[in-house]
Amino acid sequence: MRKQSLWYWLFLFPVLIALTVVVIIPFIFGLYYSFTNWNGIQSTEFVGFKHYIKLFQDGEFLHSIWFTTKFAIASVFFINFFGLILALIVTQKLKTSKIMRTIFFMPNLIGGLILGFIWQFIFIKVFAGIGDLLHVEGFRGWLSTTETGFWGLVILMSWQMAGYIMVIYIAYLENIPQELLEAAEIDGANSFQRFRHITFPLVAPAFTVSMFLTLSNSFKLYDQNLSLTGGGPYDSTQMVAMNIFKTAFSENQMAYAQSKAVIFFLIVTVISLTQVYFNKKREVEM
């Protein structure tokens, strides 16, 4: 047992060091700085909870939290919806399913910044072109209003993440025992009933993983936000990560931005843990 624990710690050692140096120590520093008047170069004064009181009156920050929450809800729904649909399609024993898996996964290999610029082109130029051709007003002026900016981000995010989430669903779908489905079929269950009562409960563990991934990814989104809308128009599509970055680096209020980041951390942690707890409860063990 002692030998085992030695090896255990030995293999854990590099990861622990890395985690301490790049996550835990900076986190503690950040927490400390959020209570001071740190300006990025030095801190001279301990200001207590001043920044935390201020940020709850900061309309722009509260707006960005609200916008991020709306975005997270919409994108979690769409990513999982499309991810599951794609997974169901490619597990249907079609000849093209291998190549389709690759294609669906591909958007995930492109970096967020580049994707943002590509979609910016699509939304602004291609959509406007379609709008002019078909005389449909709804295709014009994308990304120039808050609503189109919001849906632009959701579409981009779903397009990118759905393929990734699909892979997780595939793994669970392929593990479903065929006997169960066959038995149900013999008992006269139609395909919807089979999906609803057998497939769906058995993929539930996948929901836990996928929802955790999509939820935390949507909350922490930065690069797609930066390159697609840049927060515009008038900062209305600015998400929390971007708001924090802007406070820190373009307004030069490092300590205040730190306190925002701490609150952001708490929000993401609470939401993610609650979600994992509830989903775990629902899972069915085979």
Next chain:
Amino acid sequence: MKTKKFLLTMLSLFLLLSTVLFGCSSSSTSESKGSEKQVTLDIFQFKVEFKDQFEQVAKQYENQNPGVKINITTVGGGEDYGVALKSKFASGEEPAIFNVGGPQDVADWEAKLADLSDTKAAAQALEGTLDGVKKNGQILGLPYNQEGYGLIYNKKIFAKAGINPENIKTYSDLENAVKKLEANKSSLGIDAVFAFPAKETWVTGLHLSNVFLAPEFNSNVVNAFNAKTVEFKYGNAMKKLVDLQNKYSVQPTVSLDYSKQVEELFSTGKVAMIQQGNWVYNSIADIDPELAEKNIGLLPIPVEGFKEDSIPVGVPMYWAVNKNKDQKVVAEAKKFLDWLYTSDEGKDIVLNKFKFIPAYKGYDSSKISDPLSKEIYNYAQNGKTIGWVFMGYPTGWGMDKLGVNIQKYVSNKMTWDQLIADSKKAWEEARNK
């Protein structure tokens, strides 16, 4: 058995650590050996437009001065230079020469800035160009060059519409010209009169607002920097110009960016006028050399009730030297800047290679090569200028507050009065911190 395993563990731990540690130490020794023989100037600068030319010039200087090595890093254009500079300093690799923009930057970076008043370049700098970097009798920066902006127009389109740009002296002249262009849009083959890039908050929040705020601060950036409040005395004149540009622009303006404005619309003749400066010359020349060479001109941005025939001219950025560097490096940095701006060879480079409008005395101004710069130089010579005060705005106020409010205004999410009130309040809050 147990001890053997333990030894093995320790050995592997040791190996792991040693690769990490020795990896670092070996690289640092080689670096220190090199610096004994030669001086390395790390330059961190923002001007993307002249990156290639500047690198060539650095090579030239290296050849003439054996023992000097110049490394140039350029971050700018769409990137945020200020952010990059902060992280550069935070990483410990402090550059020897970097850029500061004005009083706010000087206040932020004061602990790092060397006094440059003993350089030849500082003595040669044109009057007023050093205002923003003077502090306690020290000169903490040297101007890059001068730049100016206004309403750049397409001469061909104006001629076709029968408008003589020389007759545009006031706001109402401009408005009439715009209306005439708008009425003849289809026969002139243009999409709209203007391309107003409200997405680029520096165009609206910094450049446009500067014209209307400069009279309040007597055109002096230091006055703006010290001002506790902002009045928007010429707010109505500003509203007129925002309205004019926005109404007669290609829509939607909130998602119209710099490259669309300059490259896609103006350079291809799809709009008649854009609010930009001499820096767009190269972009236009890349797309349509003939247009850039012969058919563009510059109109002033009229401020009703103040000056209606002047253009804003100022220094975009200053060179600063890091005083925490080795004395040898600091001396070499000053020598390099002096060479660049005051030697005959340097002057030639500044005019012909960089195509700058010089901010120093002793230049042959007839050699300024591009038409926009020449026009700006003429305005400056006739005293028809408005100073640049936007470098004295509170940090982030111009772009993140005023520019964003202008976006709200053109999207009908805010009235002009709200815009003024909100921007005033933000200025005061920033100043009373």
